[in-house]
Amino acid sequence: MAEAKKQSWFNNALFVIVSDHAASSAGKTDLPVDRYHIPMWIYAPEIIEPKTINTLASQIDLAPTLLGLLDMSYES
Numbered sequence: 705m706a707e708a709k710k711q712s713w714f715n716n717a718l719f720v721i722v723s724d725h726a727a728s729s730a731g732k733t734d735l736p737v738d739r740y741h742i743p744m745w746i747y748a749p750e751i752i753e754p755k756t757i758n759t760l761a762s763q764i765d766l767a768p769t770l771l772g773l774l775d776m777s778y779e780s
Contacts, residue, residue, distance in 0.1 A: 705747070715750040718773060722766065746773065 708714050722744040737760070744766070746752065752773060761769075771778045 717748065718751065718770065719745075719747040720766070720770065721745040721747070722763070724763075746770075748773075 705719070708717065708719070723742045742763075744761075746769075768778060768780050
């Protein structure tokens with residue numbers, strides 16, 4: 705982030721940092737939701753206000769979330 709802040713495009717950028725569950729899950733079984741809390745951060749200090757959202761979501765929600773933040777239309 706320190707290097708990115710030096711760039712002219714920084715104020716117009718959305719940074720997405722997301723994790724994934726362990727490789728051992730690999731679609732072999734249903735994941736116990738209460739044990740797989742996967743963090744995601746969207747960092748865009750000049751675009752969106754900081755806040756915490758604790759809504760249950762999935763990685764499939766990433767694209768619609770980003771498109772909505774970018775004010776772009778999409779079909780879900």
